[in-house]
Amino acid sequence: MKPFVREYHNDQKLQNDVQKLADNGITKEHIYLMSHDEDRTERLANNTDANTVGTQEMSLAEVVGNIFNEKGDELRNKLQDLGFSESEADTYEEDLDEGKVLLMVTESKDIEKII
Template identity: 25%
Template sequence: MDAANAKAYAKVVENGTQAVETIRELRMTGYTGDQLFVLAYDDGHTELTAEAAGARPILSDSDEPDLKGTKIFRSSAQELRERIAGMGFSEEESAYYEDQLETGKVLVVALTPAI
């Protein structure tokens, strides 16, 4: 994911159901599936939520997408912060979002190409 030429919008939601609803609302405002991402603390939850929402999971460079939900492991806090930073967020923002994910919340990100 190359966020170098994009501005990122993020919203922390309570669960996967709210993530799906947020993605639906973003689609209604003009975002496409290629611009919409989700991340949860657990990769399995991330992938299942992304599949249900029609969005893309935020994966590390070494992860291969497995949208069947068979690959489940808990990510380290540092890895999560790196994933979030890779979407264009500052170190402070990444740490905040990672803290929210640790409590079971889901991060929804929408990328808009820079004008």
């Protein structure tokens, strides 16, 4: 099952939505953030008690390969690890290129009704 995904330009709106998820019982283990700016991603994850998509979601070969990949390739690989097709990962990576932050929720609840 693919994660629920929503794109954000506004960090405050993102933080508010992550809080709504937490208030509705969605735990940190199911909430991921991703952006092109690693500092921004880490800051938002720390402020919202969310996760970033890191090495625990990737195979060793991908971790080693990503050391040599461009940032876009690395993000596309991470998206595919979460269950997105190559074309979906390309589309989301283009959104990240535009400065958006992705909120991904792996919980099976109806997230659309929460945020």
